[in-house]
Amino acid sequence: MKKTKHKILDMLLKHPDIHLSGQKICDVLGCSRTAVWKHIKELESEGFKIEAIQKKGYRLLSTPNELSEARILVGLKTKELGQHLIYFDSxxxxxxxxxxxxxxxxxxxxxxxxxxxxxxxxxxxxxxxMPKGKGIAMSLILRPKLSINRIPQLTLIAAVAVYKAITEVTGIQTDIKWPNDILVMGKKIVGILTEMQTEGTNVKAVIIGMGMNINANKNDFPEEIRHVATSLKTLTGKEHDMSLIVQTILFYFEELYLRYLEEGFSVIKWMWESHAVSIGKRINARLFNGKVLTGLAKGIDEEGALLLEDDQGSIHKIYSADIEIE
Amino acid sequence: MKKTKHKILDMLLKHPDIHLSGQKICDVLGCSRTAVWKHIKELESEGFKIEAIQKKGYRLLSTPNELSEARILVGLKTKELGQHLIYFDSxxxxxxxxxxxxxxxxxxxxxxxxxxxxxxxxxxxxxxxMPKGKGIAMSLILRPKLSINRIPQLTLIAAVAVYKAITEVTGIQTDIKWPNDILVMGKKIVGILTEMQTEGTNVKAVIIGMGMNINANKNDFPEEIRHVATSLKTLTGKEHDMSLIVQTILFYFEELYLRYLEEGFSVIKWMWESHAVSIGKRINARLFNGKVLTGLAKGIDEEGALLLEDDQGSIHKIYSADIEIE
Structure with a gap:
């Protein structure tokens, strides 16, 4: 159920070329003119530029690039993902x-x-x-009826959704680095963290977290991570609409997720591999026992594990590691 | 670090035959006589019977059967399990x-x-x-460095630990019903629930919950579950020391857990199978898609899955189901 404020924003977004009178908005939504006025003021305080002309009414001039709960919800084209939205200022x-x-x-x-x-x-x-106000941190709950060993595939689905959304909204081509990073020119702009709650052998919940650097300037990052982290703004020289990026990620994520449940992993695997920077290259994989495997990254298997061919021609399945392209 | 109250209880438990003067306790623990007196009163209010004779001192007459934080901690013979104890009255x-x-x-x-x-x-x-005050609910955090597919084995280790502890403290022989119940004469006295938190393919935490019916009377249970649930008191006609049961479970759990990490699952598998009521019997296994498999329960495999041989001679691996002995 959308709030009145969101319905007003929806009306304004749908009529960019005309002024909507307070009375008209009242009539459609069944609320008082004072309520309309209060919601308009709230939207303005959230960064929406709204022209108000006496006897004519309200018209939306621009939406903010900052993250906005109203802006995410209005026009969110998903059935489920993100529809139960819990927004925090911090x-x-x-x-x-x-x-x-x-x-x-x-x-x-x-x-x-x-x-x-x-x-x-x-x-x-x-x-x-994450520099304050200039990036997005979000965590999504999925409750899939999947066996535990298929859950790592969801990280790869999330990576493909982020890849598609960033290309669509900003025009920037990104690279996926196994298992959970989105890079541009070798620097990280998005990290994905997949966690799971199980009971016995049943998956109760999967929590997919994403951290995204969107509108930060180079100097907003702590000096010690500037060589590995970047943002979309640093790359393009302009700010991007963070709420639209979120909407678009959720849209693609839901589409890919439902397709995956229907058809299985192979189509996702193909999309993932075609954008993965490491595939076909020599890599070093640092495992968590400290051991480093070196060889050719051949691809991923049906479970989402990375396949590495060492110099003796043996194939290693890697479930968890830090990888580095030689 | 034990509290002063626990140290006093420890002294009293170690000297059941003599009176300990308040002054002696003060000298050993370095606290005031008023503090000693207050802790003694607290222990009394928790159900410890303490004789206090002027000029002689204090002597412990009996410990309560009710659950007691002090009683669990004093004399707990584990290195880690339960040493960080968080006790709730409710x-x-x-x-x-x-x-x-x-x-x-x-x-x-x-x-x-x-x-x-x-x-x-x-x-x-x-x-x-669980009838109030007459049973135990407890949840234990483990942080094993194990792969995800080995975690269901921990439920089976817990079941063996509970089996051993109940036999040792009460003399009652129990049966284990795959995967998570402890039965006596076909009725449940303990249920075990294993949940897990993971990140990617790494196990962050395993939470093993146990619900135990100890000192409840038959009439304490809701009528609709009396045919499936029972308690140790109902079976033996007397109350049992709940804190001692907890101590003993933790002791065996830690012992078996460390042995399992060292030697692997096979010795646990053998112990488990030798107390499992269903093994060697015909069972119905209701899977969570509603399907029912019928056949002979042959045992468990190295991952803890139940092996069922159907009437055509095929072996099914069952990871999650409700089972019923025919």
Whole structure:
């Protein structure tokens, strides 16, 4: 159920060329003119530019590039993903919050999102740093009826969805680095973290977290990570509509996810491999026992494991590692 | 670090035949006589019977059968399991609380425990009902460095530990019903629920929950579950020391767990199979797609899956099901 504010925004977005009178909005939505005025003021405070002309009414001039709950929800073209949206002005970690919500029964498709994450975390307990207001941290709950060993595939589906959304919204081509990073010119713009809650051999919930650097300037990053991290703004010289990026990721993610449930992993595997920077290259894979395997990245298998051919011609299946292209 | 109260209880337990003067206790523990007196009163209120004779001192006459935090901790013979004990007089669900604690970083061996669980849950979102003060609900955090597919084995280790502890403390022989129930004469006295938190392909935490019916009378159970549930008291006609049962379970669990990490699953598999009621019998296994498989339960495999031989002689591996002995 959308809030009145979201319905007003929806009307304004659908009529970019005419002024909508307060009375007209009242009539359609069945609320008072004071209520309309208050919601318009709220939208303005969230960065929407709205022209108000006496006796004519309201017209939307522009939407903000900043993340906006209303902007994400209005026009979100998904059935489930993100429809239960929990927006925070700031939060410690969306992933931690979402873990708790999932444990407490939050439904499939629940999305926790912020543009100000203070203590974000990445894989293996690493931190994830994000300049305030200039990036997106979000965590999505999925409740798939899949066996545990198929869950790592969802990370790869998420990577393909992010790839498609960024290309569509910004025109930038990205690379996927196994298993969970989206890179542009070798620097990370998106990290994906997939966690799971199981009971016995049943999957109760999968929580897919994404950290995205969108509108940060180079100097917004701590100096020690500038050589590995970048943002869409740094690359294109302009700011991007963060809410539209979120909408588009959710749209593609749902489309790919439903297709995957229907048809299996092979079509996703093909899409993933065709954008993966490491495939066909020599890589070093640092395993978590400290061992480093070196060889040719051949592709991924049906479970999403990375296949590495060493110099003796043996194929290794890699489930978890840090990889580096030689 | 044990509290002063626990140290006093420890002294009293170690000297059952003599009176310990307040002054002596003060000297050993370095606290005031008023503090000693207050702790003695607290122990009395928790059900410990303590004789206090002027000029002689204190002597412990008996320990309560009720669950007691002090009684569990004093004399707990484990290195890690249960040493970080979080005791609740009452709680909604120990499993849910422990999931949150694990997500927030609680260490390996953390135990959340109560004898008054109000909204306990079992497998597959079922409820777990426990008469107030007469049973034990506890949830243990393990942080094993194991691959995901080995985690179901931990349920079986827990079942063997519970089996051994109940036999040792009460003399009752129990049966294990795959995968997670402990039965006596076909009725359930303990249920085990194993849940897991993962990140990618790494196990972050395993939460093993146990619900145990110890000192309940037949009439304490809701009528609709009396035909399937029972308690140790109903079977033996007397009450049992709940804290001692917990201590003993933790002791055996740790012993078996460390042995399993060292030597692998085969010795546990053998112990498990030798107490499993279903092995060698004809069973019906209701799978979660509604399908029912009927046949002979042959045993479990190295991953802890149940092996069922159908009437055509085919072997089915069952990872999750409700089973019923024909």
């Amino acid at each position: 939060i410690g970690s969306t992933q931690k919050e979402t873990q708790h919500l999932a444990e407490d029964g939050a439904p499939h498709g629940t999305l926790v999102i912020t543009s100000h994450q203070m203590t974000g975390r990445g894989r293996l307990g690493r931190t994830w740093s | 709680i909604g669900s120990t499993q849910k609380e422990t999931q949150h604690l694990a997500e927030d970083g609680a260490p390996h061996g953390t135990l959340v425990i109560t004898s008054h669980q109000m909204t306990g849950r079992g497998r597959l979102g079922r409820t777990w009902s």
